[in-house]
Amino acid sequence: MLTKHRKQAILATLKRDGQVIAKALSASFDVSEDTIRRDLRELASEGLLQRVHGGALPSSPAVGDIVQRQQINTVAKLAIARKAAELMLPGQVAILDGGTTCVLLARHLPPTLEATIVTHSPSVAVELVNHPGIEVVLIGGRLFKHSMVAVGAAAIEAITHIRADVYFMGVTGIHPTAGLSTGDLEEAYIKRALAARAAEVVVLASTEKVNAASAYVIAEVTAANTVVVERKTPTTLTDPLAALGLTILHA
Numbered sequence: 001m002l003t004k005h006r007k008q009a010i011l012a013t014l015k016r017d018g019q020v021i022a023k024a025l026s027a028s029f030d031v032s033e034d035t036i037r038r039d040l041r042e043l044a045s046e047g048l049l050q051r052v053h054g055g056a057l058p059s060s061p062a063v064g065d066i067v068q069r070q071q072i073n074t075v076a077k078l079a080i081a082r083k084a085a086e087l088m089l090p091g092q093v094a095i096l097d098g099g100t101t102c103v104l105l106a107r108h109l110p111p112t113l114e115a116t117i118v119t120h121s122p123s124v125a126v127e128l129v130n131h132p133g134i135e136v137v138l139i140g141g142r143l144f145k146h147s148m149v150a151v152g153a154a155a156i157e158a159i160t161h162i163r164a165d166v167y168f169m170g171v172t173g174i175h176p177t178a179g180l181s182t183g184d185l186e187e188a189y190i191k192r193a194l195a196a197r198a199a200e201v202v203v204l205a206s207t208e209k210v211n212a213a214s215a216y217v218i219a220e221v222t223a224a225n226t227v228v229v230e231r232k233t234p235t236t237l238t239d240p241l242a243a244l245g246l247t248i249l250h251a
Contacts, residue, residue: 098149
């Protein structure tokens with residue numbers, strides 16, 4: 001089998017099964033594991049999969065910069081944001097992550113809501129400027145322009161002084177074994193720190209992020225309590241998460 005055809009078969013298996021195992025592929029194609037690992041390296045370099053120990057998982061397309069991500073699955077993000085906004089209760093202290101879905105969430109909070117929003121996203125903070133009942137706490141630090149969020153030691157230090165009721169987390173990947181992940185190391189540290197300061201973690205995930213993985217791990221998937229997904233997300237993707245005790249809400 002030509003390399004091109006073998007790679008196409010690998011991607012087809014990945015789409016069908018949600019993962020590929022290098023040893024199984026080696027036996028299936030009757031080639032060495034070194035050959036399969038080379039195939040996986042090359043496919044990973046094209047952004048077509050995420051390599052993990054022993055094989056590969058689907059990669060998330062949501063690792064581009066904020067301008068690129070604004071163009072991805074906008075209808076689904078809006079539905080997820082509206083559903084997540086319904087979870088906000090009066091008087092709560094809530095953390096809103098950076099990212100396009102959280103900006104939409106802020107935009108759709110009820111106009112009569114009185115609460116405190118903590119965020120490291122200037123975009124989220126600006127969205128709430130004209131919201132009369134919401135106190136905004138903006139976490140500062142070095143601006144990571146790729147995602148328009150504050151990162152770094154100053155942000156981590158500020159986060160340690162927060163005790164929130166709920167954290168609305170954006171991810172680029174949520175997978176039952178690979179966990180919660182994102183495309184940048186510093187963002188992963190920030191998200192992990194924010195999750196540790198909230199009584200409840202709600203993950204916002206459009207379909208392309210479910211059963212996908214990115215390079216930097218935020219936490220085990222069980223660090224989340226609830227996952228808000230779009231209505232069309234297949235139960236074959238969400239059932240493994242529900243089996244781990246996560247509540248799945250369809251927007």
